[in-house]
Amino acid sequence: MTKDKSPSFESSLAELESLVEAMEAGDMSLEDSLAAFEKGVKLTRQCQQQLSAAEQKVELLMEQQGELISQPFEDGSEG
Template identity: 50%
Template structure:
């Protein structure tokens, strides 16, 4: 019986495209909200959409982080140190 390796998450190119589209839409939404005087109803709808886009992007980033951890140490992804980017 052949030995099977642990299942690795497969990259989904659609997830990357969806993340980029969501991020782009979120940036456009923020710009519209900053540059115009919206009514209360429009502001609330825009805010709700922004929260949904933010959550979608956050979920995609968390999945990417998990994948990186699994690539660094496939046997113990939870032991990988979190990535801390250098910020000026």
């Protein structure tokens, strides 16, 4: 089984959260802040692509008898 070279959703999200925390601390130079922002945009796009792919897989799995059943995802958490 070949493993995809892109980072997992969870690792990308954790890295994005770390970047946000570092930027919010205000201890970064302007150049470092811009680099962190650029990296954050890239990570956000990667996460969005991974979420879209997962959503498409869920829709395919929910297809029954040739008809797509579209239901909102419920993860059981309330918030």
